[in-house]
Amino acid sequence: MKRKPVLFGILFILIILTVLVYSTLGLAKYKVEICVQYNGRTSCRSASGTSRQDTYRAAMNNACALIASGVTETMQCESSQPVSIRWVREP
Numbered sequence: 001m002k003r004k005p006v007l008f009g010i011l012f013i014l015i016i017l018t019v020l021v022y023s024t025l026g027l028a029k030y031k032v033e034i035c036v037q038y039n040g041r042t043s044c045r046s047a048s049g050t051s052r053q054d055t056y057r058a059a060m061n062n063a064c065a066l067i068a069s070g071v072t073e074t075m076q077c078e079s080s081q082p083v084s085i086r087w088v089r090e091p
Helices: 003-026 052-067 070-078
Strands: 030-038 041-049 084-089
Touching: 030 052, 030 070, 041 052, 041 084, 052 070
Parallel strands: none
Antiparallel strands: 030 041, 030 084
């Protein structure tokens, strides 16, 4: 009798993990690598996403997070032009 709840629990966890992995890996249509230069420092980061604009913004945010400090510098870095943009995957 005690085996059924355990089996249902394990099955439920496997279903949740499967959905999580599928949604994480299967929905990313775009992938981009962006290099940004700010205050003499350069950072290159990549991001994946479901839309071109969101993917671009995520890569810019990731790159600027490493070379800018504080809100003002981060906003200035994110609004600057990237040194290079390489679209790795596009539909």
